[in-house]
Amino acid sequence: MSAPLRALIVDDEELARRLVREYLRAHPDIEVAGESRNGLEAVADIEALAPDLIFLDIQMPKLSGLEVLEATERRSGVVFTTAFDEYAIKAFEMLAVDYLLKPFSQERFDEALARARKLVGRRAPALDRLLAQPVPKLERIVIRDRGHVHVVPVADIHYVEAEDDYIEIHTADRSFLKTQRLSDLEAQLDPRRFVRVHRSYLINIDKLKGLERTTKDSQVAVLANGRQIPVSRAGGERIRDCLGAK
Amino acid sequence: MHPILADVRKLLWYLVAWLLVGVVMAGTLALAGLAPWTKALVFAVPVCVVFGFIAPSAYYVCRSLPLARRKVVSVVAVFGAASLLSGLAWLGICAAWSAILREAGEEWAVALPLPLAAMLFAGGVALYLLSIVAHDVLIGIENVRAAERRDAQSRLFARDAELQVLRTQINPHFLFNSLNSISALTTADGAAARAMTIELAQFFRQTLALSHQQKIPLAAEIALCRSFVAVEQIRFGSRLVADFDVADDALDCLVPPMVLQPLVENAIKHGIRDLVDGGVIAIRCFVRERWLHALVGNPVDADARPAEGDGVGLRNIRQRLATLYGERARITWARDGGRFGVEITVPLEHAESEAGR
Numbered sequence: 001m002s003a004p005l006r007a008l009i010v011d012d013e014e015l016a017r018r019l020v021r022e023y024l025r026a027h028p029d030i031e032v033a034g035e036s037r038n039g040l041e042a043v044a045d046i047e048a049l050a051p052d053l054i055f056l057d058i059q060m061p062k063l064s065g066l067e068v069l070e071a072t073e074r075r076s077g078v079v080f081t082t083a084f085d086e087y088a089i090k091a092f093e094m095l096a097v098d099y100l101l102k103p104f105s106q107e108r109f110d111e112a113l114a115r116a117r118k119l120v121g122r123r124a125p126a127l128d129r130l131l132a133q134p135v136p137k138l139e140r141i142v143i144r145d146r147g148h149v150h151v152v153p154v155a156d157i158h159y160v161e162a163e164d165d166y167i168e169i170h171t172a173d174r175s176f177l178k179t180q181r182l183s184d185l186e187a188q189l190d191p192r193r194f195v196r197v198h199r200s201y202l203i204n205i206d207k208l209k210g211l212e213r214t215t216k217d218s219q220v221a222v223l224a225n226g227r228q229i230p231v232s233r234a235g236g237e238r239i240r241d242c243l244g245a246k
Numbered sequence: 247m248h249p250i251l252a253d254v255r256k257l258l259w260y261l262v263a264w265l266l267v268g269v270v271m272a273g274t275l276a277l278a279g280l281a282p283w284t285k286a287l288v289f290a291v292p293v294c295v296v297f298g299f300i301a302p303s304a305y306y307v308c309r310s311l312p313l314a315r316r317k318v319v320s321v322v323a324v325f326g327a328a329s330l331l332s333g334l335a336w337l338g339i340c341a342a343w344s345a346i347l348r349e350a351g352e353e354w355a356v357a358l359p360l361p362l363a364a365m366l367f368a369g370g371v372a373l374y375l376l377s378i379v380a381h382d383v384l385i386g387i388e389n390v391r392a393a394e395r396r397d398a399q400s401r402l403f404a405r406d407a408e409l410q411v412l413r414t415q416i417n418p419h420f421l422f423n424s425l426n427s428i429s430a431l432t433t434a435d436g437a438a439a440r441a442m443t444i445e446l447a448q449f450f451r452q453t454l455a456l457s458h459q460q461k462i463p464l465a466a467e468i469a470l471c472r473s474f475v476a477v478e479q480i481r482f483g484s485r486l487v488a489d490f491d492v493a494d495d496a497l498d499c500l501v502p503p504m505v506l507q508p509l510v511e512n513a514i515k516h517g518i519r520d521l522v523d524g525g526v527i528a529i530r531c532f533v534r535e536r537w538l539h540a541l542v543g544n545p546v547d548a549d550a551r552p553a554e555g556d557g558v559g560l561r562n563i564r565q566r567l568a569t570l571y572g573e574r575a576r577i578t579w580a581r582d583g584g585r586f587g588v589e590i591t592v593p594l595e596h597a598e599s600e601a602g603r
Contacts, residue, residue, distance in 0.1 A: 012519065013423065013481050019430035038522055059419070061520040061547070083422035102426035 005120060006033035008051035010042040010068070011081065012060045016102065020055050020081070023109045030113075039063025043149050046072045052120045053113075055100075058082040063142060063149070066131065071144040073179070075127045079116050091133050095126045134188050141169065141185075143176040150176055154193075158207045158223050160185060162200040172225045195242050197221055197235035205242050248305050249384065261298060267373075268294030281356050289347065289356040293340050297370070300332055301377040308381045313389070329374040336370030337363060417511065420477075427481050442480045449473040456503035460570070463597045464531060464538070465497040471510045471529065478514055485524025486514065493532040500595040501538070502570055508559050509542040509588050517544035517586055536594045543587040560588065567592065 007030050011017045017035050024030050033049045036042035038061040046054065046068070056078055058065040065080060066088070080099035082088060092099045098112050141157075143150045156171045162182035169176045186194065186202055196202050207224045211231065214220055219236055220228040231239065250256045268291035275286040307328045311320060341358060348355040358366070424446050431439035452470045456462050468490065475488040488510070506529070513527045525545035532539055560579055567575040571592060579588040 013427065014483055015427040015430040015481065016423070018434065019426065022430070022433060061522065083426060084418040102422050103429040104426075 004029050004031045005052040005117070006031055006049065007053040007055065008032075008034050008036065008042070008045055008049060009055045010036040010039075010045075010060070010065065011055070011057040012037055013057075016057065016081070019103075020109075023106050026106065026110070027113065037061075039065070039068050040149060042068045043071050043144070046074055051077070053077045053079065053116055055079050055081055058085050058088050063151070067142040069127065070131055071142045071149050073144075075123045077116060077120050078124070078127060079112050087136060091130055095129050095133075097124075097126045097130055132184055132187075138188050138190070141178075143169065143178050145176055152176060154189065155204075155206070157194075157204050158225055158227065159204065159229055160194075160202040170227070192242065195235070195238050197229060197231045197239060199232065201229050201231075201235075203229055205239070208239070211236070211239065248302050249388070250302055261295060264294050264298035265291060267298075268292070271369075275356070280362065285354060285356055288354060289340075289343065293336075293343050296339055297336050297373070300335055301374060302381075303332075304328070304374060304377040304381045305385075308378060308385055313382070313386065325375070325378055329371045329378070332374035333367045333371035336373075337367045340366050420511070423481060424477055431480075438480070442477065445473060445476045445480070449477055453504070453507075459503055461500040461595070462503045463497065464492070464499045464501050464540075467501055467503065467506050468492055468497075468529075468531070470504070470507050474507055474510060475527075482514070482518065482524060485521070486518050487524070487526045489526050489528045491528070491530045495533050496531045496538060498597045499533065499538045499592075500597060501540070501592060502566055505563055505566070505590060506540055506542065508563060509590075512559055512588075513542055513544035513586070517546045520547040521545060533594060537591050538594050540590045540592075541587060543585060545584055546581065546586045548584045563590070 007024060009017045009020045009032060011020070017037075021032055021035075024032060030053070033051045034045050036045045040062040042054075042056070042060075042065075043063065045051075054074070054077055056065040056068065058080060059082065060068075063071065065082075069075070069078065080088070080092065080097065081102060081104075082099060083102040089099070089101075091097070098115055100109060100112055139154055141152045141154060143152060152169060152171060158170050158172060160182060161168045161170065163177075165181075166177055166179045167182050167185060169178060182196075182200070182202060186196055189202075193205055194202050195205050203221055203223065209222045209224055212220050212222055212228070217233075219231050221231050221239070222228055250260050269287070271294060272283065272286035272290035275281050275290060276283045280286070281289065307324065311324055341363075344356050344358050424442070428439050428442050428446070431442060449470070452466070452473060456466060456470060472488075472490065475486070479486050479488075510527060510529065518524050518527065528541070528543045530539075530541045530543075557579070560577065564577045567577055567590070575590070575592045577588065577590045579586070581587075
């Protein structure tokens, strides 16, 4: 017999964790590697324990279940549990992501587990798509940087710069690296607040102090913290459209 | 039906006005030396009163051309034709009455030489045009009033609907998580599962009972909050502590139902829930002079997300208070570092004084 599968139970409610633990008792080949009581703990536990399966609640303190995946870049062996989250459930249905709706029965749990079991260790493309979904009113961005999880409120962002295959998110006085495409982030942010001023730059329109013409054909955007950002011709038009629409 | 003819009092005033017009006309005839005063009165007053019943027909003429869909050509054509016809009718009435009077006896006869007939015709046309203008104004005012009434009515309906929704709004997250907790408890601790079922039932029963009323004693609202907290305490365990401090003289004060419970719910959802070690929700109610004050305070995660939903729930309560009390109630909220606090102030009303209503 192969080594038992190791499961992590993530939920901020003790009774909810207890229920999953109880349902798992029917599956002796699965052992509970740990329990996490909030999103931050979950990020640490996923890194430390590398569980095969994660039972992941969505609405949690500190970080939501989706943000936990975002921060850890974990894309396999995830079974979502949620009591009610209209937005998430709609996304799950659309992308055929398996999830457990609380309260759920042992049978329903076993079904989800059977499906998850078959896919253990395999990257689930549906999760990639799920995390690339535009979030209604995205208010913060989760960034994992050298063992730390940073939560950056969207309102604090001055601008985002695209590097090769990652982006650099700049606030007034700090910057964070994240593996994501600029266009993906742009799609998640409110287009009335964030404007792509250049192929490699996205700025927060609330932090825009002014536009300066450097030569006849080129201009720069000056931000609240004094940073100057190159603006392409199309970018200049987008800024004007955005300001005009306000 | 014509608005003047439909109302006896208006009709009487209207006839008095036409009697006066008749007197003025008689005076003009008398002063012009066309007839002595008595003859002039006998001639003028009846024709004016009869014309008084022709002039209101302008109401229907105006209505046939709604204000919004008028063109100069049609207005000139329709109003001009109607006025000319009325002028002719008026002249006919005058001629007929004059003939009747002549039949009655030479001493009552008022001759209608051509210049006088022309003047009467012109006067009839002018009076009818005046009637058209007056009716247009009348219809305009009527339309504005009707629009105002409709507007007020629809706002009232909208508010009613909103209140209805707010009242029946049951947080599904709370319900399903509670059911999940019960499901977890059934095997490990059957008695606790039963207790939680009962608490949950009690909470919903109270919600249903209270939501039909416009105002309830604070004691009932506090009981609702306590039931809610009791359910949530099973979910959150020792992380959730509620500290109720309600002054005795505040208990029978009237408040709208479900104004404090959402605050307690928010305190858990946006406060306690985000704190790994939980915290204490402080609920304080007291009376100061003519006001009832209710405060709900809770610790919040210092680096937590900005309040989800941008305070929609709080603004809903503000809206409800404004509907019920106008300017006389207030809700304010503030976040001060690691604490969030909401204060509601409503004018003092007691259950007894409401009983007679």
